[in-house]
Amino acid sequence: MRIDMSTKIVSEARNIHGIILVLAAIMPAMAIISLVPVMPLLGREFAGVSGSEALVPIALTIPALCVALFSPLAGWLSDRIGRKMLLFFSLLGYAVIGTIPFFLTDLKQIIGARFGLGVFEAVIMTVATALVGDYFKGAAREKWIGIQIGVVSLSAIVLIAIGGALGETLGSRGPFLLYLMAIPIALLVLWKLFEPAVIEKNSDSQGVLPWRSLLPLLFITLGVGIFFYTTIVKLGDILLLVQDASPAIIGAIGAAFNFGVMIGAVTFTKLKVLSPGPKPLAIGMALFALGYGGMGLSSALSITTVFAIVTSLGAGMLLPCTLAWTMSILSPSVRGRGTGLWTGMFFLGQFIAPLVVVMLDQPLGGLKNVLLVYAASAAMLMMVALLVTRGASPFKSQ
Numbered sequence: 001m002r003i004d005m006s007t008k009i010v011s012e013a014r015n016i017h018g019i020i021l022v023l024a025a026i027m028p029a030m031a032i033i034s035l036v037p038v039m040p041l042l043g044r045e046f047a048g049v050s051g052s053e054a055l056v057p058i059a060l061t062i063p064a065l066c067v068a069l070f071s072p073l074a075g076w077l078s079d080r081i082g083r084k085m086l087l088f089f090s091l092l093g094y095a096v097i098g099t100i101p102f103f104l105t106d107l108k109q110i111i112g113a114r115f116g117l118g119v120f121e122a123v124i125m126t127v128a129t130a131l132v133g134d135y136f137k138g139a140a141r142e143k144w145i146g147i148q149i150g151v152v153s154l155s156a157i158v159l160i161a162i163g164g165a166l167g168e169t170l171g172s173r174g175p176f177l178l179y180l181m182a183i184p185i186a187l188l189v190l191w192k193l194f195e196p197a198v199i200e201k202n203s204d205s206q207g208v209l210p211w212r213s214l215l216p217l218l219f220i221t222l223g224v225g226i227f228f229y230t231t232i233v234k235l236g237d238i239l240l241l242v243q244d245a246s247p248a249i250i251g252a253i254g255a256a257f258n259f260g261v262m263i264g265a266v267t268f269t270k271l272k273v274l275s276p277g278p279k280p281l282a283i284g285m286a287l288f289a290l291g292y293g294g295m296g297l298s299s300a301l302s303i304t305t306v307f308a309i310v311t312s313l314g315a316g317m318l319l320p321c322t323l324a325w326t327m328s329i330l331s332p333s334v335r336g337r338g339t340g341l342w343t344g345m346f347f348l349g350q351f352i353a354p355l356v357v358v359m360l361d362q363p364l365g366g367l368k369n370v371l372l373v374y375a376a377s378a379a380m381l382m383m384v385a386l387l388v389t390r391g392a393s394p395f396k397s398q
Helices: 002-012 015-033 036-045 052-081 084-103 107-135 138-170 174-192 211-233 235-240 247-270 278-297 301-328 332-364 367-391
Strands: none
Touching: 015 052, 015 084, 015 107, 015 138, 015 174, 036 052, 036 138, 036 174, 052 084, 052 107, 052 332, 084 107, 084 174, 107 138, 107 301, 107 332, 138 174, 138 247, 138 301, 211 235, 211 247, 211 278, 211 301, 211 332, 211 367, 235 247, 235 301, 235 367, 247 278, 247 301, 278 301, 278 367, 301 332, 332 367
């Protein structure tokens, strides 16, 4: 009976369902990216507030921490009560609470609203991703996971530009109006998506997470998140190691980085030899090792830029690889929980990435050495993946 229902879902799912889920997945990324251009404005506006040096950046990043904390709970909830309506109401909540800071003048109230936004983000990201696993199977699932990651990365370029334009026109609160985009997406969810038949409201013998296989993938995902976001959040400092770079140059290189993530994700979906497993993991870690090693040894801006893009290619391959691999070992009744754990670990990596660099900077003697240590760590993980590849048996897709 379970197999029949899964088959039914694969035959019913169409491109429109995948497109809607990709649009929903853009919302969590937009929550942070859209505010980047107005961070200096917010910093000057709240300069007189005690502790503003820390509070203003927290206002930007607190949603990522919320996603890390609440994604597992969101996944568990979606397995118990269903996914479609949970996604619909979360998108509406995202739109409402996301725009509230547009009307606020108190920094702590803005942070409180951003915390609430992060809770809705956790649900949106987890449920939208779980639905990709519910609706599609095998190569189709890998394709839509790759498209989701590629489009989210590419959208960052557009969202930064729109956020900057709204900030220029309406001031520091302008980008908060972008969150209203979630309303038409919510209506599309209500109109077009369907509740997967594989949702099981009651626990059964197959309702247990495969921890033995899942835990290694979750720790790998945490590492990928740290490697990925270190280049993003520390890009300006990395470029300053070789040359003083203007905000325009940093922005252009950041756009190229995000484009590289999209290329890496598309490469994963197109090359059949890169089915989720140790082989693409080894390739992705090799790209991380090469990229971080090159940035650490570089003495020219152009060379640093090339190696930064190399790391983006590795990230673009590893994100769909780890997610599709995780999906493949989850039975339908625990897919929400497993996806929530993956999402939580990835966003935890995003949140702690700058903290890890700060923690290592002084003991290692500077950012250059930190980059080289990252390169060595990625190289070690590559070697482990290669050893596993030589003796690994194919994993079973669900």
